[in-house]
Amino acid sequence: MxxxxxxxxxxxxxxxxxxxxxxxxxxxxxxxLEKEHSFGGNINNWAKLFPNFKDAAEVKSQLVxxxxxxxxxxxxxxxxxxxxxxxxxxxxxxxxxxxxxxSNATILSTGFKVFDAKYKEELGYGIYPNVITSVEFERMxxxxxxxxxxxxxxxxxxxxxxxxxxxxKVGNHYCSRICCIAAVKQAIEFKELYxxxxxxxxxxxxxxxxxxxxELYRKSQEKHGVVYIRGRISxxxxxxxxxxxxxxxxxxxxxxLRMTVDMLVLMVGVEASETTTILSKQxxxxxxxGFAKSIDIHxxxxxxxxxxxxxxxxxxxxxxxxxxxxxxxxAAFSVIDYLKQTK
Amino acid sequence: xxxxxKKYWKDYQKEIADDNFYYERSCIRQSFFPGSEAAFLKILxxxxxxxxxxxxxxxxxxxxxxxxxxxxxxxxxxxxARIFSLMKDHGVNNFIPSCVTSFGIFNEVVxxxxxxxxxxxxxxxxxxxxxxxxxxxxxxxxxxxxxxYKYRKELxxxxxxxxxxxxxxxxxxxxEHIGCHYSKLFAKKSEGGMEFSKxxxxxxxxxxxxxxxxxxRRHCCGFGFRQYIVMANRGYSVANTKKKFESMQPYKPDFIxxxxxxxxxxxxxxxxxxAEMEGTTYDDNKMGIPVLTYEExxxxxxxxxxxxxGLQLHQVQVEPLLDKIGIPYDPKDKYVGKSGNFLGEPExxxxxxxxxxK
Numbered sequence: 001m002x003x004x005x006x007x008x009x010x011x012x013x014x015x016x017x018x019x020x021x022x023x024x025x026x027x028x029x030x031x032x033l034e035k036e037h038s039f040g041g042n043i044n045n046w047a048k049l050f051p052n053f054k055d056a057a058e059v060k061s062q063l064v065x066x067x068x069x070x071x072x073x074x075x076x077x078x079x080x081x082x083x084x085x086x087x088x089x090x091x092x093x094x095x096x097x098x099x100x101x102x103s104n105a106t107i108l109s110t111g112f113k114v115f116d117a118k119y120k121e122e123l124g125y126g127i128y129p130n131v132i133t134s135v136e137f138e139r140m141x142x143x144x145x146x147x148x149x150x151x152x153x154x155x156x157x158x159x160x161x162x163x164x165x166x167x168x169k170v171g172n173h174y175c176s177r178i179c180c181i182a183a184v185k186q187a188i189e190f191k192e193l194y195x196x197x198x199x200x201x202x203x204x205x206x207x208x209x210x211x212x213x214x215e216l217y218r219k220s221q222e223k224h225g226v227v228y229i230r231g232r233i234s235x236x237x238x239x240x241x242x243x244x245x246x247x248x249x250x251x252x253x254x255x256x257l258r259m260t261v262d263m264l265v266l267m268v269g270v271e272a273s274e275t276t277t278i279l280s281k282q283x284x285x286x287x288x289x290g291f292a293k294s295i296d297i298h299x300x301x302x303x304x305x306x307x308x309x310x311x312x313x314x315x316x317x318x319x320x321x322x323x324x325x326x327x328x329x330x331a332a333f334s335v336i337d338y339l340k341q342t343k
Numbered sequence: 344x345x346x347x348x349k350k351y352w353k354d355y356q357k358e359i360a361d362d363n364f365y366y367e368r369s370c371i372r373q374s375f376f377p378g379s380e381a382a383f384l385k386i387l388x389x390x391x392x393x394x395x396x397x398x399x400x401x402x403x404x405x406x407x408x409x410x411x412x413x414x415x416x417x418x419x420x421x422x423x424a425r426i427f428s429l430m431k432d433h434g435v436n437n438f439i440p441s442c443v444t445s446f447g448i449f450n451e452v453v454x455x456x457x458x459x460x461x462x463x464x465x466x467x468x469x470x471x472x473x474x475x476x477x478x479x480x481x482x483x484x485x486x487x488x489x490x491x492y493k494y495r496k497e498l499x500x501x502x503x504x505x506x507x508x509x510x511x512x513x514x515x516x517x518x519e520h521i522g523c524h525y526s527k528l529f530a531k532k533s534e535g536g537m538e539f540s541k542x543x544x545x546x547x548x549x550x551x552x553x554x555x556x557x558x559x560r561r562h563c564c565g566f567g568f569r570q571y572i573v574m575a576n577r578g579y580s581v582a583n584t585k586k587k588f589e590s591m592q593p594y595k596p597d598f599i600x601x602x603x604x605x606x607x608x609x610x611x612x613x614x615x616x617x618a619e620m621e622g623t624t625y626d627d628n629k630m631g632i633p634v635l636t637y638e639e640x641x642x643x644x645x646x647x648x649x650x651x652x653g654l655q656l657h658q659v660q661v662e663p664l665l666d667k668i669g670i671p672y673d674p675k676d677k678y679v680g681k682s683g684n685f686l687g688e689p690e691x692x693x694x695x696x697x698x699x700x701k
Contacts, residue, residue, distance in 0.1 A: 121538040235538075237558040240593045245558040 004029045005339045008093055009278070010081050014321055015042025015107030015313025017063045018328030018337075024072035026336050030101060032073065032099060033093065035275065036078040039064065041111045042314075045135050047142040049321060050178075050185040051212040059321070084108075084309075089342075091308055099278035104342065105335050108292055108304075109312040109328060110276040114268040115164025115172070122234040122265060130244050131236060131264045134159075134179070137186055146190055146263070150242060154262035157190055158200040158246060160185040160233050165269030172289060176269035177318045180207045183267045184220050191224035199226045200261070201231055202248060210320065229255065230324045231250065236264060268319035283309060292316055302331040308342075310335055357534055360437035360483035361491045364395045365430040367449075369442030370403060372604035372636065378653025379604075380441055382642035383487055390645065391494055392500055401426060406444035409569040416455075417469070419524045420462065423452045424470040426480035438481035439490060443603035446486045447524030450532050452481055484532075485523055488602035488637050492534055492542045495549040502644040506552030508597070509669040514553035515597040518632070519543035519611065520564060522603025543602055546637060550644055557592035564606035565613055581620075584613040588625045588632075595626075598633040598664050600640050610634045618694035620624045629696045631659035643670050650676050660697050 009016045012034035020030045038044070040063070046056035067073055083094040084106065091106040117125035117133050124131045130148035132140075140146050148154055161183055164222040165176040180203065187199040206228065208214040220226040224226055235247040244264045250257045272280075272290035280286035280293070287293030292315045295303045302310050312331035313324040366384065374381050387393040405422050414422075430438060440446045456463035458655065464646050466643045470476055491498070506515045526533030528696035535541030536563065563570075565584030570576045587610070591599075601607040611634040618624050624631050642652045643665065649672045654661045665672055679688045692698055 121536060127539070235561060237560060238556060341695050 005104040005342075006031065007100070007105050007107065007335055007339075008033065008083070008091060008101050008314075009022070009107045009109055010093065010275070011041065011109040011111055011313075011315070012039035012075055012077075012127075013111040013313060013316075013324065014043055014063060015111070015319075015324040015328035016041075018142055019109060019312050019332040020073050020075075020328075021063075021067070021070075022329045022332030023335060024070045024310060026332070028073060028336065028339065031297045032075040033079040033081055033095065033101065034075060034077050035146075037076060037077050039077075040247060041112075044320060045114075045138055047138050048185070048189070048256065051188075051210065051216050053185070059294060063325070069303060074282045075250045079263075081279065084282055086283075086306060087310065089308070095164075101314070105163045105308045105310065105338055107310045107312050107331050107335060108276070108279060109331070110273050110279065110292075110315045110316050112270045112276075112314040112318065113273045115176075117163055117172070117266045117268050119170050120163060120167075120266075122235050123160070123233065123264075124238070124244070125266055127308050128236060128238045128244060130154075130238075130262060131266065133163075134182055134186060134265055137265045141186070141189055147263050148242070152262070153194055153199060154190075156200070156261040156265045157187075158202060158233075158244075158259075158267065159265045159267055161201065161203045161267045162232070163266040163268050164271065168270075172269060172271065174289065174318070175207060177207070177209070178320055179267040179269060181210060181213045181216065183265075184208075184213070184217050184226070186265065187226040188216070188220050188224055191226060195224075198226070200259075201226060201295075202227050202328045203228060203233055206229070208272050210322075229257070229313075233264075238329050271315065272315070276315040279284060280315075285309065285311075287316070302327070302334040308338060357485070357489070357532060357562060357571060358483060358526065359485045359534070360439075360487045361493070362393050362437070363435040364393065364437045364439045364490070365433060365435050366395050366397050367404065367426060367438065367440040367442075367445055368397075368489070369440070369445060369604050370407065371444075371608060372441050376636050376639065376653055376654075376656070377605060378642070378651060379636040379638035382503060382638040382647060382652055383441070384392045385647070386498070386638070386641060386645065388488065391497065394435070394436055395439075396430070398429055398433065400429055404440070404442070404445040406442065406446045406448045407568065407572070409448065410444065411572050412569070417465070419448065420452050420455070420466045421469040421473065423449060424466045424478045425474060425476065426472065428476040429475070430481065431477070431479050433522075436479065436482040438484045439487045440470075440484075441487050441604070443486065443522030443525045444605060446484070446522075446532075447528045449481075449484050450529050453484065454529065456480065462665075466517055486542070486602065488542050489534055490523075491637055491641055492545045495546050498641060498645065499549055502550065502669055503646050504644045504668050506547060506550045506640075506644070506668070507669045510667065514551055515550040515667065516555050516594060517547045518557065518560075518591050518594075518596040518599040519547060519557045520560075520599060520601040520603075520606050522601065522606050529533055543600055543637060546641070547600070550640075555591060555594045555596050557591040557594050559587045562587050562590070564601070564603070564609045566609045568603040571609070580609070581613055584609055585617055588614070588617070591632075592625045596632055597667060598635055598661075600635045600637055602637050604636065607634050607636050611658045615692055615695050619692060622694050624695060630663060630696070631695050632665045633657065633659050633661045635661070648672070649678075650679070659695070 006029040009032045080096040277290035530537035565580045569582040614631040
């Protein structure tokens with residue numbers, strides 16, 4: 001009888017799914033536990049992807065291509081892992097519904113959550129209806145129309161970068177990496193839908209580090225007339241006609257600024273998911289800001305300090321979708337190496 | 344890695360003491376709204392049955408001098424220490440300043456001592472050297488408005504009136520203004536947090552009113568110390584107040600209430616100034632928008648005589664508001680002093696109408 005090694009993957013986001021596929025292709029038994037009712041993780045929050053405006057749903061379906069024929073993969077939904085521990089060289093995961101899963105190795109691919117913008121109370125999210133998050137913008141875009149709470153198309157829209165990122169006040173000193181380019185993408189999408197409307201992006205620095213990002217940033221200005229204002233918004237309030245009044249400082253013009261827009265979009269940053277933080281702490285692999293910590297960011301980024309516990313995707317730090325998919329595959333190869341060594 | 348506790352603004356709670364208070368009066372409040380502090384003491388002692396020390400030996404906190412760059416911080420700390428030493432004499436340890444500037448000063452000094460123990464030791468030495476006195480840091484520092492907020496439900500039970508227009512049955516539309524030094528110096532010291540403090544909202548909503556959320560709600564009243572105290576800057580002070588009034592005007596507020604005496608004074612008096620300067624008033628009747636202290640608001644809802652509350656000393660007259668609510672008053676008593684003698688009527692401004700109905 002074949003004595004196949006089993007691997008448990010916690011989280012069926014892009015990293016977890018791509019790890020599962022690579023492992024299964026190598027004839028490893030994989031069980032993926034997903035706390036939601038479908039796979040994809042945060043990819044489900046996107047309509048189109050930067051920098052090429054590819055349909056997010058298409059990428060999602062490509063991730064699971066040929067899965068139905070692969071007997072080595074089992075994905076179980078609505079399984080929230082509450083406890084993960086090592087016992088007698090096996091990894092034991094307990095779920096909130098009382099099930100127990102045992103494996104030779106486990107991959108933590110528990111992803112990220114977006115910053116809750118209500119913490120930045122001065123920005124009025126949750127108080128003023130026309131202050132929305134980038135996730136909500138994406139959802140509206142998916143439905144085909146960007147509209148204010150009153151149902152009208154915004155004549156003026158502003159995007160604010162670094163909401164919950166690079167912000168000492170909320171305890172997140174790091175850059176979330178995806179928000180700048182996401183704002184550029186969303187501003188272009190808005191202008192393509194409503195060329196007569198105005199779009200403004202408030203920023204501290206524009207960080208265009210990925211391939212084609214800089215080109216997109218340039219295109220947003222040259223082709224679509226998106227206006228960039230270097231400065232953070234210090235206060236929002238609602239006008240009598242439910243518009244959003246913004247106070248900010250234009251740090252390039254060295255002037256305070258007050259303007260009214262129909263809608264303000266908060267580019268919410270990336271934070272460690274709750275499961276990432278809990279499971280990392282349980283296994284003493286918790287790193288800064290609640291993310292999981294790898295052994296070495298350069299040479300052993302998929303390895304944790306715990307033998308047999310691997311890390312994939314943005315449970316370690318903010319990563320783009322492209323990076324998460326690649327990182328999932330990388331984690332799979334690290335696991336395969338490990339399983340060979342533990343024969 | 345520093346761990347911080349994240350909370351929503353609406354969940355911000357602060358500890359407010361419930362009895363045995365030392366009341367630090369306000370230079371501005373007792374000068375411009377003299378009935379307010381008397382009303383506060385009456386509410387606490389006679390209605391809520393609290394023990395409050397109103398000490399005749401108390402003195403300035405130095406706030407205005409400090410924020411005008413006249414009084415150095417070492418002096419401020421020592422003066423504050425002396426006030427705390429007076430509190431110690433009375434055997435109570437819950438400190439309630441009447442003034443929002445003072446509230447900021449006391450909290451700033453105590454925070455300084457907490458973060459820099461050497462400053463605390465230095466202040467102890469200075470106070471001992473200068474006065475021979477010792478002091479203790481209060482167990483609780485709450486603003487006087489916090490106490491009214493804390494007991495707003497109990498007070499509602501005793502109130503014969505509500506913040507409701509008796510002619511229409513609708514809630515009165517109230518602009519609330521929080522003094523900057525109540526919430527913006529230390530967010531954790533503000534009930535409800537920095538941006539959307541609940542201290543006045545809680546009172547207004549509990550007592551039947553509706554809060555007006557207008558764009559410049561959190562903007563400075565115009566006082567701003569050096570904006571006003573340096574004469575050359577006074578135009579800036581008026582401009583700030585004007586900005587607020589222009590922003591609130593479309594909402595047609597019935598009145599304004601502030602927890603800071605300086606804010607109440609400036610929003611009241613600058614309406615006269617703006618009316619005289621350019622003929623502008625911000626209501627439909629050219630009488631201006633009444634500006635109240637929270638003690639005055641609580642006082643007349645509790646049935647206190649409006650003239651005992653000192654409402655006749657306001658620049659913007661309050662009779663239309665009292666009539667909207669249905670609070671009785673005798674116009675003949677408006678300028679009658681405590682002695683029963685007629686004190687004389689103030690001069691009438693040209694553009695801000697002060698005679699109701701004319």
